[in-house]
Amino acid sequence: MLSHLLQNILSSLNPARIGKAAPLRGRRVTAMAKKGKASQGRWRNPGRIWGLAMVASLALNLTLVVVLVVFLYKDHSGGLGTCAAGAAKESKVAAAAPPLVQDKEDMAAGQEIAVSATSGTRPVSKDSVINLDHGDPTMFESFWRWMGDRGSIVIPAWQTMSYFSDVTNVCWFLEPEFAQEVRRLHNLIGNAVTQDRYIVVGTGSTQLFQAALYALSPSDASEPISVVSAVPYYSSYPAVTGYLRSGLFRWAGDAYTYKGDKYIELVCSPNNPDGSIREAVLNSEAGRTIHDLAYYWPQYTPISSPADHDIMLFTVSKSTGHAGTRLGWAMVKDKDVAKKMVKFIELNTIGVSKDSQLRAAKILKVVSDGYELPNTENTSKLFDYGRRLMTMRWEKLREAVKASGIFSLPEFPSSTCKFTGERTVTNPAFAWLKCEKEGIEDCESFLRSHGMLTRSGRHFGVEPKYVRVSMLDRDETFELLIERLSSLN
Amino acid sequence: MLSHLLQNILSSLNPARIGKAAPLRGRRVTAMAKKGKASQGRWRNPGRIWGLAMVASLALNLTLVVVLVVFLYKDHSGGLGTCAAGAAKESKVAAAAPPLVQDKEDMAAGQEIAVSATSGTRPVSKDSVINLDHGDPTMFESFWRWMGDRGSIVIPAWQTMSYFSDVTNVCWFLEPEFAQEVRRLHNLIGNAVTQDRYIVVGTGSTQLFQAALYALSPSDASEPISVVSAVPYYSSYPAVTGYLRSGLFRWAGDAYTYKGDKYIELVCSPNNPDGSIREAVLNSEAGRTIHDLAYYWPQYTPISSPADHDIMLFTVSKSTGHAGTRLGWAMVKDKDVAKKMVKFIELNTIGVSKDSQLRAAKILKVVSDGYELPNTENTSKLFDYGRRLMTMRWEKLREAVKASGIFSLPEFPSSTCKFTGERTVTNPAFAWLKCEKEGIEDCESFLRSHGMLTRSGRHFGVEPKYVRVSMLDRDETFELLIERLSSLN
Structure with missing residues (x-):
């Protein structure tokens, strides 16, 4: 079972498996291998010190250019943009009998983070309690692992001390x-x-x-x-x-x-x-x-x-x-x-x-x-990666909710995204799940008894039939959520 | 003047020149000279292209540094040409008697940081307003530059995302x-x-x-x-x-x-x-x-x-x-x-x-x-470096105060430091300076009129005859402080 989980984890680290980007993976590995060879060749000739000096010098150039650009930028000014509040009509959720303001405050202050032994960790077995109470965005880790060193920073000890x-x-x-x-x-x-x-x-x-x-x-x-x-x-x-x-x-x-x-x-x-x-x-x-x-x-x-x-x-x-x-x-x-x-x-x-x-x-x-930048692979586009993953997850969640027959989820209208040019719906970072089954008044307790930690509607000013479920956790946690929700009835 | 400053800056980057560490400097310089020779030897090997690239890169660095310095100078010269103009930028108003608690609160809340055009920067000329209002600990920069890459960190984009x-x-x-x-x-x-x-x-x-x-x-x-x-x-x-x-x-x-x-x-x-x-x-x-x-x-x-x-x-x-x-x-x-x-x-x-x-x-x-770690050079010991520098600065400050004859400073008893094993006095991060001269009730205003920004005793709950002066700024700022204090009377 553990090895199965490990496999899941490893495969989840490869964003190329999401959607159409898979073929690019091979190309990237080859390019990197070539780079490795080339630099090995270079190491022998001019010696390490020159390579380092050159890199240092170029880095200094780059820093100075950035600083200069910032200086120049400060002089630049333009006119005000036009006001265009882009928001559709929102859907009001019924509030049955929210508790009093003071109660809510105390409750929220006491339970806001609710750090448990499972916070931020991967499930260690199929039976693990999974924590979807926080919006810990660990799902993006796979993307950044895939990007390798491109997002790394080096900070020398003498920098930005003031x-x-x-x-x-x-x-x-x-x-x-x-x-x-x-x-x-x-x-x-x-x-x-x-x-x-x-x-x-x-x-x-x-x-x-x-x-x-x-x-x-x-x-x-x-x-x-x-x-x-x-x-x-x-x-x-x-x-x-x-x-x-x-x-x-x-x-x-x-x-x-x-x-x-x-x-x-x-x-x-x-x-x-x-x-x-x-x-x-x-x-x-x-x-x-x-x-x-x-x-x-x-x-x-x-x-x-x-x-x-x-x-x-x-x-x-x-x-x-x-x-x-x-x-x-x-x-x-x-x-x-x-x-x-x-x-x-x-x-x-x-x-x-x-x-x-x-x-x-x-x-x-x-x-x-x-x-x-020109010629960038699809797998290096964060928002494309994120959208593909969120779309896939929401489809799975809606199927699982349908299979169980005891929950409902909000529906969202579709519209054209001015950034992607595609017609899409909202795929929120949280699922706002409602227990529709008779007899279940406290959805958070119900899910907790099935090994899923979520946040009760009470914290959001509404009835406890609602819970908030994070959609941003790692793949293996999300898969367990889908399995468990599907099996409830 | 600029070249003089540049020299000052460069020399201040070498912590070895402080106190007894001097002998080590020679050793280190020799090692560096050797390194230089070795790399000169390598010059011939890697071929013209590396040499040219290096020269081009260094030339670009130099150009950018010059352009930046000109920019910085231009930016600040308007406000800092004379002490009076620089002082006028600061909006602190003199008050003779210490105000009531509530006034003090408002005052402090409004002026706690008092960011001015000189905050965090090096003085660009002998006449620059120097800012010793904050305890910005830039004096330690030299130590960390000296330590080179030893304190650097690399953080990959996928690390510590949770x-x-x-x-x-x-x-x-x-x-x-x-x-x-x-x-x-x-x-x-x-x-x-x-x-x-x-x-x-x-x-x-x-x-x-x-x-x-x-x-x-x-x-x-x-x-x-x-x-x-x-x-x-x-x-x-x-x-x-x-x-x-x-x-x-x-x-x-x-x-x-x-x-x-x-x-x-x-x-x-x-x-x-x-x-x-x-x-x-x-x-x-x-x-x-x-x-x-x-x-x-x-x-x-x-x-x-x-x-x-x-x-x-x-x-x-x-x-x-x-x-x-x-x-x-x-x-x-x-x-x-x-x-x-x-x-x-x-x-x-x-x-x-x-x-x-x-x-x-x-x-x-x-x-x-x-x-x-065994065999560590003296120059790699932060607290030794800090103590030597603070001791030197306090000696200079006490001399300058004595020379002026118009201030007093607190005295501290000596005792044995259980860490160093040596008998020493306290060398505080701030000098708590008192104007003893008759007619000067507001020491902060007095010093400001001589191009030194400090923090009035009023903010610390006492009379404005006192000011707090940072002892942690860079060498060239501290030297200007000493020069100016010595020349007052």
């Missing part, structure tokens, strides 16, 4: 090469307006979310501003808003039932947990919005147009799969808001890891290169 | 190899008890400080717990405690004047800003302490014994100089406190950059190796 990255920037701890690759990627994908936007880098989008709350809260108000989001909302929102009992902002629950004209509304689109495409529910002059666009990437949803909101949050966790790097970025329209977000991060962590920024810059570069 | 590092650990996002090197280094130096202690990793010790406040605050109290520290206290404490107006804890100022038996006392030792060795001022069953030991390392102070407090905070910023890596660690006695600190970091940033942890693990390893 607190400061670029004091001429509003965000003084933002590494210029990371900012450059962020703009390049958004322009390639067409999922966000980048012109005349301030980039604020954060220790994951969770830190940026708090920075945005801090920036949008009036500092002179007599009581904290209300923070709301339409149900089902991301389970972290109440916990992260409430854990310090801030006098600046407080969690106020479902946006649909909120009364008042001063608020901060959180809009997650595609939505975590249910994958719906969303727009703000409330509308008031005094209201403010934060758009969490962690999942607005082509592997999850058709890209309808460049998003153009006041504050947009993104993260490498969900775009490229690098959750452990803890890196996110905000695209911010207003300079004063950007400045206040930067102030929050100064006070919270005195900036953001330069190592993570350098690594993410390289990762994003490799992703863009995969599309922009 | 949120989780080790779910069997209380701190599930702590990389095991980082934890191992932390324990190894403390055991080597003898500055902290490691046995039966939980390690909690944080995005710098600033995040850990907040995690500790969260962990020590009673969750059922009707009002926030008071957070105090003896004057002069670190200027970030009020700002970081207060910026979110938490209902769990609130800044309550000077520990000496605090009345009550419930509190959290912050003890920084050696103290930022004044370098004094400290113990808790308050004593109550219900009181809690957090020990900030960022500067309890042999380059700053004799190590008297392994510190053994409930919560001890450390950071790579001040121990090895890697401020940009944003990495700190807490040594925690109580498991429940450690768990609550971990919960804070979960909610605040969902863990800590794995890239920073891998890098810090390597850096700490190289530091310990420098002492524990």
